[in-house]
Amino acid sequence: MSNNLVIVESPAKAKTIEKYLGKDFHVLASYGHVRDLVPKEGAVDPEHDFAMKYEVIDRNQRHVQAITKAIKQAQALYLATDPDREGEAISWHLYELLKDKKLLKDKPVHRVVFHEITKKAVTEAIANPAELSIDLINAQQARRALDYLVGFNLSPLLWKKIRRGLSAGRVQSPALRLIVERELEIEAFKSREYWTIDAELSAEEQAFKAKLTHFEGEKVEQFTIDNEERALQVKQTLFDAADGKLLVAKVEKKQRKRNPAPPFITSTLQQEAARKLGFTTKRTMMVAQQLYEGIDIGGETVGLITYMRTDSVNLAAEAIAEIRELIAEKYGAKNVPKSPRDYKTKSKNAQEAHEAIRPTSARRIPVELQKFLSSEQFKLYDLIWKRTISSQMVHATINTVAVDLHCGSDRNVFRATGSTIADPGFMAVYLEGKDDNAEGDDKENFLPSLEEGRPVPLNDIIAGQHFTEPPPRYSEASLVKALEEFGIGRPSTYASIISTLQNRDYVTLESKRFYPTDVGRIVNKFLTEHFNKYVDYDFTANLEDELDAVSRGEKDWIPLMRSFWEPFNTLIHEKEESVQRKDVTQEAIDEKCPECGSPLSIRLGRNGRFIGCTNYPDCSYTRNLNEDASKSSEPEVVEGRVCPKCESPLVIKTGRYGKFIGCSAYPKCKHIEPLEKPVDTGVECPQCKKGNLLKRKSRNGKIFYSCSEYPKCSYAIWNAPVQENCPECNWPILTLKNTKRRGAEKVCPQKECSYATPYEGDPDDVLGPKG
Secondary structure, three states: OOOEEEEEOOHHHHHHHHHHHOOOEEEEEOOOOOEEEOOOOOOEEHHHOOEEOEEEOHHHHHHHHHHHHHHHHOOEEEEOOOOOHHHHHHHHHHHHHHHHOOOOOOOOEEEOOOOOOOHHHHHHHHHOOEOOOHHHHHHHHHHHHHHHHHHHHHHHHHHHHOOOOOOOOOOHHHHHHHHHHHHHHHHHOOOOEEEEEEEEEEEOOEEEEEEEEEEOOEEOOOOOOOOHHHHHHHHHHHHHHHOOEEEEEEEEEEEEEEOOOOOEOHHHHHHHHHHHHOOOHHHHHHHHHHHHHOEEOOOOEEOOEOOOOOOOOOOOHHHHHHHHHHHHHHHOHHHOOOOOOOOOOOOOOOOOOOOOEOEOOOOOOHHHHHHHOOHHHHHHHHHHHHHHHHOOOOOEEEEEEEEEEEEOEEEEEEEEEEEEEEEOHHHHOOOOOOOOOOOOOOOOEOOOOOOOOOEEEEEEEEEEEEEOOOOOOOOHHHHHHHHHHHOOOOHHHHHHHHHHHHHOOOEEEEOOEEEEOHHHHHHHHHHHHHOHHHHOHHHHHHHHHHHHHHHOOOOOHHHHHHHHHHHHHHHHHHHHHHOOHHHHHEEEEEEEOOOOOOEEEEEEEOOEEEEEEOOOOOOOOEEEOOOOHHHHOOOEEEEEEEOOOOOOEEEEEEEOOEEEEEEOOOOOOOOEEEOOOOEEEEEEOOOOOOOEEEEEEOOOOOEEEEEOOOOOOOOEEOOEEEOOOOOOOOOOOEEEEEEOOOEEEEEOOOOOOOOEEEOOOOHHHHHOOOO
């Protein structure tokens, strides 16, 4: 048996490290956390300084037994779990377990920390071991205890006041509040009409546009022109004043610099992977973990990136030197700045030893490793490599030009702007993505050469109607950004926060946007009305900061726990007595029941919110939340059709999954059919090859395409199918995807395949009418 036992979290990491350390070292995996709080009341005891009762996690019993057996033969123990608070906690739990079993007597125990899994980093760490950090351990224990106390006390209250099976979390609840508040903002939004006036011009055989900025001496604001009549009047006035031309009054040329984005930290990696690769935060962290733990690249297993849970934008001096050499070789010496770029870390908790997420060697070019990587691994590694290299390159130089054109006199002014990239610099390698279709500087807009004092032919004046739009719903990228800005949770927890909200059915993700469910709304309403302090963004952020202070040794964790627990526990008991279930699950509306005259209310049922009579069960009147009261009393008859089974009239009914056609003779006749019959696309199902893909509508009115053999075959896609084999992976169909940024494209529906090509035809021929 080897003299030294090394413990890491995962078997992939264990395999990689054992190769580096040789025969004197045996490396085993703990498979994550080995102990957790006992899953019952009393696991955290506030009466005795929040003493915690732990037990070995069932699924990890055999791994603990393997470690126990191995330590008996070993002379020294090296705890080499991840370099963060969770890693520190795993090491501490293992140490406590083995100590309780009296297996560490006279054996040295070392804490080993490395931020990349390369032979050099691992051997250096083993040669320079440290001790466990009690501050990090206390911070992690405090977090776990807080989450337990909130969950174990607030969740049963939700069961009593709303419905069984619900739960609340210390950081998930403020995150839910973000999504619900955005939805309420969208629902309350009132669209406003506004008009823009653009001049269509041409010079040197090049067409360009200019926007009206001043009319009759007054500056044109967004709502200066807010109706069609006024817009047409302004247009005609300008047309008459122009007399077929505008005069170039001022040409302003500037040159500006744009600097690269810093290298990735956890949150920015999650955001960019969501924007550019369509990855969920969970998927991003899973693939990053694989790249960190080690990949076989032709006989050599090596970690390709540094540790992926970090708040630091620092890069090691030797990494910067290697990156600068590579930039000079690959992109030319002119793209290497005179001195290395230095980025400032925002997080107070980021330690100097921690680095940004970077390739362990810049010389491992993505395209050269592609054959050793899965499609997802390659995409993420390529993203990390490009961002890292670009962060140490020279700025981009952008030429901007702004031209003021007078229409008839200097009281009417149009402005044309354009920009061109004079020197791409870092933009030749990487450009940061934008949320919600924001335009970046990468979009070039050329203007012809224009001279002051010269007339320019006017082709037309266009009056364009617009309407203000509500704020967009959160995507994964924008939600992560908001969580970070509000200080809710920490980057390492964002993936689990988002997963928990979805798993609890508090939110759904549709078209890559988060929508709160009816249950999510009710839970949020209850928490914001009765536990407002605990879903307050500032309170949550301040608590996170205090926990971070514990991890830095600046605060004691027990007084922090007391200051949270005592008022929280008092409030729980108060609300148990004072809040009635109907106060939470019912919302009064100003309407009487058409059947008994009692007040109606919005209520929460098994399938979501609905309008029902408060005189239930004596009166059973109900209708859908968005249904018109006048229409709900009498079912709508389907004109010109009768039931094919009993020839009674067919009517439109409403069930748990929305509207459908049913027989008016129900329950004698139970004939039903969908309100809208699915449209056959004529494209064969690529999975079962028996049915065709049908165009259907989801409960929420969203179009999707699924196999006609359902439920035997469950194949379904969101985008319209095209009967063409994918040239890259040979999947039997492609799909038609239409986005603002890229236009219509034929793309492969297989997640692991990245094939996409512009679609030349009319998308409506395939997509059909919307809705």
